Amino acid sequence: xxxxxxxxxxxxxxxxxxxxxxxxxxxxxxxxxxxxxxxxxxxxxxxxxxxxxxxxxxxxxxxxxxxxxxxxxxxxxxxxxxxxxxxxxxxxxxxxxxxxxxxxxxxxxxxxxxxxxxxxxxxxxxxxxxxxxxxxxxxxxxxxxxxxxxxxxxxxxxxxxxxxxxxxxxxxx
Numbered sequence: 001x002x003x004x005x006x007x008x009x010x011x012x013x014x015x016x017x018x019x020x021x022x023x024x025x026x027x028x029x030x031x032x033x034x035x036x037x038x039x040x041x042x043x044x045x046x047x048x049x050x051x052x053x054x055x056x057x058x059x060x061x062x063x064x065x066x067x068x069x070x071x072x073x074x075x076x077x078x079x080x081x082x083x084x085x086x087x088x089x090x091x092x093x094x095x096x097x098x099x100x101x102x103x104x105x106x107x108x109x110x111x112x113x114x115x116x117x118x119x120x121x122x123x124x125x126x127x128x129x130x131x132x133x134x135x136x137x138x139x140x141x142x143x144x145x146x147x148x149x150x151x152x153x154x155x156x157x158x159x160x161x162x163x164x165x166x167x168x169x170x171x172x173x
Contacts, residue, residue, distance in 0.1 A: 003097075005104050008054040008066060013042035015063040016056075019089050028122050028154050029087075031147045052082065053108045057101040064089050064097055067105040072118050080115040086131070098131050106135055110163035117163065122147065123155040132159040 008016065021035040036044075048054045054068035065088035072081035086102050109117055119137055121128045129139075137159035145153035 002060050003064075003100070004058050005055050005101060006058065008045050008049065008056050008068070010042045010046055012056060012063070013045060014038045016045065016066055017041040019063065019065065019087050022090055023087060028147070028149045028152075029125065029128075031122070031149060031154075033149060052112070053105060055101060055105050055108075057088075057097055064092055065101055067101050069105060069109040069114070069117065072116070080113065081118060082109055082114045082116075083118045083120065084109065085119070086128075093127050098127075099134060102131060103135060106161065110161075115163050115165055117161045119159040119161075121157045121159065123157050129157070129159070132161075135161065137161040 017036050017038050017040075020030070020041070023029045024032045024035050045054055048068050048070050051071070052069040054066065056066050057064045065086065067084065067086035069082045069084045072078050072083045084102070084105060086098055086105070088098055088101075106117060117137075119128070119132045121132070123129075123142070138161075139157055140160045141158035143156045143158075146156050147154040
């Protein structure tokens with residue numbers, strides 16, 4: 001096994017979309033209901049990578065999963081907060097891949113000057129909850145029935161990890 005974590009590039013869009021679209025089609029983990037095209041995924045990778053990290057986990061060139069951080073909200077006062085997410089190829093959960101990939105993303109994101117890193121989780125999702133808490137995130141909120149997919153109402157929980165407080169005048173990502 002030759003695991004490697006690297007930055008995503010536009011050329012990775014098809015492989016990323018393949019992993020993501022399984023979640024779109026088969027789960028409530030994402031609230032998107034239509035599969036994402038390669039072109040749309042390419043645009044997302046390029047937009048996120050302009051200011052944050054979008055990381056891939058590979059084994060001998062095969063994409064196992066990806067994680068990225070992005071702005072939490074667009075208003076200026078949120079500039080020290082980011083939202084993070086992770087997706088693994090189906091069937092690879094529970095093997096430590098997510099921990100390695102997400103830890104790298106968290107470290108890089110906090111090193112950019114982000115103070116509050118937020119993970120939003122469609123509930124219930126025991127695997128994602130465990131991963132976030134393993135890395136030090138704590139639950140800070142629970143919204144009931146804010147999403148609807150597959151003819152059912154879905155709750156969303158928010159987990160937060162605080163990094164160092166940036167100094168006055170600093171700019172994030």
